[in-house]
Amino acid sequence: MLSLAVLAWAGNWVVGRAMRDDIGPVAMGFLRWALALALILPFCLRELRTKWGVVRRNVWWLAVSGSVGAVLFNTMIYVGLQYTEATHSSLFNSMVPIFIVIISWVVLDDRISSRQVIGILCSLIGVLAIVTGGDLSTLAMVRFNRGDAWIMAAMLLSAVYTILLRWRPRELSAIAFLAAMLIFSLPLLAPFYLWELFQRGTFELSAPTVVALAYYATIPSVLAYLMWNYGVAKVGPNRARLIIHLLPIFAAILSVMFLGERLYIYHYVGAVFVFSGIWLTTRAPASAAS
Numbered sequence: 001m002l003s004l005a006v007l008a009w010a011g012n013w014v015v016g017r018a019m020r021d022d023i024g025p026v027a028m029g030f031l032r033w034a035l036a037l038a039l040i041l042p043f044c045l046r047e048l049r050t051k052w053g054v055v056r057r058n059v060w061w062l063a064v065s066g067s068v069g070a071v072l073f074n075t076m077i078y079v080g081l082q083y084t085e086a087t088h089s090s091l092f093n094s095m096v097p098i099f100i101v102i103i104s105w106v107v108l109d110d111r112i113s114s115r116q117v118i119g120i121l122c123s124l125i126g127v128l129a130i131v132t133g134g135d136l137s138t139l140a141m142v143r144f145n146r147g148d149a150w151i152m153a154a155m156l157l158s159a160v161y162t163i164l165l166r167w168r169p170r171e172l173s174a175i176a177f178l179a180a181m182l183i184f185s186l187p188l189l190a191p192f193y194l195w196e197l198f199q200r201g202t203f204e205l206s207a208p209t210v211v212a213l214a215y216y217a218t219i220p221s222v223l224a225y226l227m228w229n230y231g232v233a234k235v236g237p238n239r240a241r242l243i244i245h246l247l248p249i250f251a252a253i254l255s256v257m258f259l260g261e262r263l264y265i266y267h268y269v270g271a272v273f274v275f276s277g278i279w280l281t282t283r284a285p286a287s288a289a290s
Contacts, residue, residue, distance in 0.1 A: 002231035002243040008224035010090065010250035012216070014258060016078045017086040019212045023203045025082055028216065029075030030186070030193040035217030037182040044176040054171045055180050061167060066185025069161030070178075075189065076154035084147030085261050090251035092151045093244075098123050098277065099159030108163070115280050123277025129270035174229045178222075245275060 016028060023031075048055060055062065080089055098120050104110035172180060203209055231243075248271065255261040 001227040002235070003246060005224040005228040005231065006243055006246045007250050008220045008227075010247050010254055012074075012220040013077065013081065013086045013090050013247075013251045014254045015212050015215060016081040017255070018259060019209065020078075020082045022206070022209050023212065024196045024200045025078035026075055026189070026192050026196040027203060028078040029071055030189050031213055032074065032216035032221055033071050033182050033186055033189075035213065036221035037179060037186065039217060040175050040179050040222055044173065044179050047173060047176045048180060051171055051176070054169050058169045058180075059184060061164070061169075062180050063184035063188070065161060065164045065168075066181030066183075067188050068157045068164065070181060071185050071189045073154050073157045073161065075192075076150050076157065080147040080150030080154065082147065083145055084151065086251050086255045086259060089147060089151045090248040090255075092148070092155055093247050095123060095152070095155050095274070096158045096162070096244075099156055100162055103159055103163055119277040119280030121277070122280060123274045126270040126273030126275075126277060129266050129273060174226065178225060 016025075019028070077089075101110075101112060101116055102120065105112040168177065252261075252263055252267070256263065
């Protein structure tokens with residue numbers, strides 16, 4: 001279940017890259033979650049009504065978390081995929097655990113060990129290897145392209161959302177929790193959607209766009225979310241978080257198969273450094289593990 005969920009999320013990157021000329025990035029994000037909300041709302045409307053007091057007490061938290069973790073996060077990915085390949089950008093997804101450690105240390109005063117510092121530096125080297133195309137001697141002249149900057153900003157939002165989950169209202173089921181976040185966060189994206197329609201115009205309702213929107217609304221938004229929650233409940237969060245690092249591998253395979261993208265040696269070298277840094281950063285000490 002966990003691996004299938006990650007495969008679905010990897011497909012989201014590939015479809016986002018493939019449809020970049022057909023559907024605007026903000027339209028992708030807004031319509032994806034609007035359609036997903038329409039699909040799940042009938043199944044949780046009764047619960048939302050009976051637990052409306054819980055929702056009302058947490059309305060600002062739900063709005064912020066939904067904006068950070070769903071609508072803005074995915075929309076920023078779609079913006080980034082306008083300018084950079086899915087193979088390249090999906091590797092940045094593995095920076096999320098590193099961002100979580102750094103933010104928890106700075107904001108929440110969580111302890112950070114020397115091993116975690118080494119892991120963060122190791123992952124940073126991996127990202128720089130990818131951004132510079134493997135030539136670190138050009139580091140003084142390198143600048144993130146527009147797509148890399150959007151993707152990295154999205155990964156930062158994902159880390160913030162993960163930390164915000166510490167204060168999630170536990171009274172809500174998983175599907176009601178998702179619906180409540182979307183109800184209060186989608187209106188925040190609506191003005192940007194209208195602005196994009198004014199600037200770019202609407203998109204053609206062709207077979208590819210309809211299939212893409214149907215995929216967005218069902219598989220990575222609802223089905224993968226439920227599969228992930230099921231898998232985490234069965235194996236625990238510590239084992240589950242390791243599975244998420246399959247995403248760039250799945251995305252690379254799908255991108256080569258369907259988009260004709262290529263993998264270069266610096267992608268492999270960068271991935272080794274990033275994954276090594278993740279292992280060092282997230283590995284529990286022996287005393288804690290026991």
